Amino acid sequence: MSRDQIYALPRDQVGQFQFDEQVARVFPDMIARSVPGYGSILSIIEQLSARFVQPGTQVYDLGCSLGAATLLMQPQIPPDATIHAVDNAPAMIDRLRSRVDQIRQRPTLAKVQVHLADVVDFPMDHASLVVLNFTLQFIASDRRRELLDRICQALIPGGALLLSEKICFDDPHQQQLLSDLHLDFKRACGYSELEIAQKRTSLEKTLIPESLATHTERLQAAGFATVAPWFQCFNFASILAIKGGQGR
Known part of the structure; x- marks a missing residue:
């Protein structure tokens, strides 16, 4: 795994963050050292896939990046289910x-279909599980409800959505405290003050967090x-949402 040093040197101008080849090369290290609890969330996605995915249904990993969730779910679900891994970043x-081509020939595993597409417009149907793992925060605010509406409509009764996001807080003291704790986490993971500052600048207009209450109400x-809501570590949270009707 390549170490993330993208923002280690000073830049005259810090551009907008993009999921390009440079980021793809170091992404596993970047997200592990940037998102507290990321590994725990992945392990629960693996567990939830075994519980919720039904034979013959579709699974959608929206904003799949390098497919960490997809590849953990694949051995856990019925072999006649299909995982659709969707991302709009060609490098990812x-x-x-x-990676998928290397394991595609194993008949005991569910099929994985990889799609270069915008998750907001991607067609979905007969789904038993949808994963939005730190994806919604990169989608324009005025399109987030549209995507969640489409996900709920695509899910079978009892189907589940796993939504993980960076969140913000209405109380300014709470916001400051948990932001500071997150910065301490990044420092403990080896990021310098320069790296933290430059990455924050690159994400300012790209990653727009919302409160846990906003996510719940939507x-x-x-x-x-x-x-x-089942998980929170500092200013990162994950929510399990279930569609009504019969199911597990």
């Missing part, structure tokens, strides 16, 4: 396709019968 998709409005 190219690397994931190479999921309920989209039609999910159960909305259960």
Whole structure:
């Protein structure tokens, strides 16, 4: 795994963050050292796939990046289910396709289809599980409800959505405290003050966080019968939303 040193040297101008080849090359290290609890969330996605994915249904990993969630789910679900790994970053998709091609011939595993596409417009149907793992925060605010509506409509009764996001807080003291704790985490993981500052600048207009209450209310409005925040570490959280009807 290549170490993330993208922002290690000073830049005259810090451009907008992009999921390009440079980021794809170091992404596993970058996200592990930037998102506290990321590994725990992945392990729960693996666990949830075994619980929720039904035979013959579709699974959607929206904003799949290098496919960490996809590849963990694949051995856990029925072999006649299909995982659709979707991302709009060619560098990510190219690397994931190479990994999938290496294991595609194993008949005991569910099929993985890799798609270079915008997740907001990607067609979905007959889904038992959808994963939005730190994806919604990169989608324009005025299109987030549209995507969640489409996900809820595509899910079978009892189907689940796993939504993980960086969050913000209405209380300014709480916001400052948890932001500071997150910065301490990044320092402990080896990022310098320069790296932290330059990456923050690159993400300012790209990653737009919202409060946990906003996410919960939007999921309920989209039609999910159960909305259960299950994880939080500093200013990162994950929510399990279940569509009503019969299911596990």
